[in-house]
Amino acid sequence: MGSQLSILKECDAARRARRARLLARTALASTVLIAALGFALPALAGGGAGAGGATGGADSATGAGGFGSNGINDGGFAGGGGGGGAGVTGGNGGTGVNGGACFVGGVGGVGGPTTGASGGSTCVDAIFGGGGGGGAHGAVVSTSGGLASSTGGNGGRGGNAVEGGGGGGGAGGYGAVVNGSSLTLTSSGTVAGGNGGNGGQGGSPFGSGGGGGTGGIGLDFTGTNNSLANTGTINGGAGGAGGAAPGIFSANGGSGGSGGAGLTGSGITITNGGTISGGNGGPGGAGTISNGANGAGGAGVVGSGMTIINSGKIAGGLAGDGITQADAIIFTGGANSVGSTGTISGGINVQGGSFAPALSTCAIGTPLSFGGPIAFASGTTYVVRVSPSAADSLTASGVAALPAPP
Numbered sequence: 001m002g003s004q005l006s007i008l009k010e011c012d013a014a015r016r017a018r019r020a021r022l023l024a025r026t027a028l029a030s031t032v033l034i035a036a037l038g039f040a041l042p043a044l045a046g047g048g049a050g051a052g053g054a055t056g057g058a059d060s061a062t063g064a065g066g067f068g069s070n071g072i073n074d075g076g077f078a079g080g081g082g083g084g085g086a087g088v089t090g091g092n093g094g095t096g097v098n099g100g101a102c103f104v105g106g107v108g109g110v111g112g113p114t115t116g117a118s119g120g121s122t123c124v125d126a127i128f129g130g131g132g133g134g135g136a137h138g139a140v141v142s143t144s145g146g147l148a149s150s151t152g153g154n155g156g157r158g159g160n161a162v163e164g165g166g167g168g169g170g171a172g173g174y175g176a177v178v179n180g181s182s183l184t185l186t187s188s189g190t191v192a193g194g195n196g197g198n199g200g201q202g203g204s205p206f207g208s209g210g211g212g213g214t215g216g217i218g219l220d221f222t223g224t225n226n227s228l229a230n231t232g233t234i235n236g237g238a239g240g241a242g243g244a245a246p247g248i249f250s251a252n253g254g255s256g257g258s259g260g261a262g263l264t265g266s267g268i269t270i271t272n273g274g275t276i277s278g279g280n281g282g283p284g285g286a287g288t289i290s291n292g293a294n295g296a297g298g299a300g301v302v303g304s305g306m307t308i309i310n311s312g313k314i315a316g317g318l319a320g321d322g323i324t325q326a327d328a329i330i331f332t333g334g335a336n337s338v339g340s341t342g343t344i345s346g347g348i349n350v351q352g353g354s355f356a357p358a359l360s361t362c363a364i365g366t367p368l369s370f371g372g373p374i375a376f377a378s379g380t381t382y383v384v385r386v387s388p389s390a391a392d393s394l395t396a397s398g399v400a401a402l403p404a405p406p
Contacts, residue, residue, distance in 0.1 A: 047083025047093065048158060048199050048211030048240060048257055050131055051165025054094050056213065057085030057134060061177050061222050065091030068131035068168060072097070080165035083158055083197060083213045084134035086173040093131025093156060093170055128164035129200035129210060129243075132156030135173030137216075138191070142180045147219075149189030149232075150176045155197030155213035158243060164207045166245075169197030172216030172237035172260060181223030181267075187230045187274075193218045193237030199254035199285060199292075202245035209243025209254030209287065212295060215279035221265025224305070228263075229271045236260030236278045236317060242285030242292035256282030256295030256320040266334065267305040272342070276300050278317035278326050294320030299327045300346065304353055305334030316346030316372075328372060331355055337383075340368055347372025347398055354381035357394040365390025373398030 047056025047068045057066030068082030071094060081094030135153030152173030159167040172194030178185065193216025200210040215237030219228075239257030259279030263270070270276075278298030285292040297317030301308065308314075308329070316326030328346035329338065331353055338348070339359035348355070348370065355376075357368035364387045374396040376382060384392045 046085045046214060047091065047131060047134055047155065047171045048168030048196065048213040048254070050080030050082045050094060050158070050168045051202055051208040051210050051254065052080060054080060054082040054131070054168065056082040056131070056168050056171065056211070057091035059085045059171055060087040061174070061220050062140065062179050063087055064089045065134035065171065067091045068094035070094045071128050071165065080129045080158065080161060080167040080200060080210045081131035083131040083155060083168035083170040086134045086137065086152065086171040086216055088137055088140060090134030090136045090153060090170065090173060093133050093167060096128030096130045096159065096161070096167060097164065129159030129161040129167035131167040132158045132170035132197035132213065134170040135194040135216060137174040137177055139176040141176060141178050144184045147176060147185055147187040147189070147191060149191065151192045152194030152216040152237060154194040155240060157197045158200030158210035160201040161203035161207050163203035166200030166202045166207065166210035166243040166254060168210040169199050169213035169240035169257060171213040172196045174216045174220050175218045175234070178219065178221045178226060179223065182225045185226065185228045187228065187234065188232045190233045191219050192235040193260040193279060195237045196240035196257035196282060198240040199243030201243045202247055202251060204247040206247050206249045207245065208250055208252040209245040209285035209292060211254045212240025212242050212257030212282040214257045215239045215260035215298060217260045217264055218262045221268055224267030226265070226267065227269040230276065231273045233274055234262050234276045236262045236298040238279045239282035239295035239320070241282040244285045245287035247288060251288035252290045253285030253287030253292035255292040256284045258295045259298035259317040259326070261298045261302045262300045264302045266303050268303060269307045270301070271309045272314065273312045275313045277315040280317045281320040283320035297324070297326035299330045301328070302330045302332065304332045304336070306331065306336045307359070308338045309359065310338065310340040310342040310344065313343040313345065325372070328370070338368060340370065344370035345372060347374060347396065349375045350380045351377045352380060354383050356383035356392065358385065358392040364392060366392065368394040371397045373401060375401040376403065378403040
């Protein structure tokens, strides 16, 4: 008891002591307000941050997930370990400050859909929570053919803390990784990313909550010139919830993890008659001082040089607030085109390259309609074919965001 009081006194003393120019030429058919907005690439995937600054491990498509960093001793009430990243084998979670068996981060999942182990949180002397382990990918494919149903492992939960910061949740593993080029694939089952682990709870009376791990990508392509015919379901995993912080001092809730994208890659022809959707973001943790930020939803499709023939559904996931929807499609570069008689829910965001609202094989004047906004970043190109009697067009139900004029 005397040693614990000494820790509290030292912590309390430490607490008191510390403390584009834009341009583009575009044309589109829409009756909505046009506004200039900033654009950002999707958030990087990985393990959740430990309370106090420990970073989560990075995801790897074809290797082992990165290890979460160990907790940082800032002389205050931090110290939670970062969550492990997803990989063919998941990364270990980081160790909470002060060491000992009770603070070891969870070991990453190994092989297939194995779930990442969670960080320790049950010992009475676990002052700072360890990070959860990263989930392993459900499958890695390198040959043409049919994809079997597969699910990535869930990230482990970050460890709860007795008096300090909670550990970060581990990242969810990818549903499947296609590691090769010029492959022809079909999918009629379910390919789903694992869910990110929840962040650990901060201690009382000291400590913030750990961040939730990111959800795993549903289907990730590492090569180019691949084609996919999907009649099944491809889903990104949900982000983990941020850890709560019910204490009095430095009690900030952990951030929710971002949802995983449904499908990512470059140079892909996608014929979709099924469903491709991003995962939902995790809610931020409740804190006495401040609540954690909600995690963003995952986009349905993210990539460059894509041709998408959609007669099914492509949708963005919801943020941790349960309301804000992510983009259905994000183009990051290259020449991209979309032909759709299906449903696109959540909008299209052109962050790089060019975008055509019709396939080159379709008749000029074939319209593209979808539910959500359309956004073009500076330097991108909107490609419209025009004939004497018709022109390609799109109709968006949300805001059309264009770069500001010079």
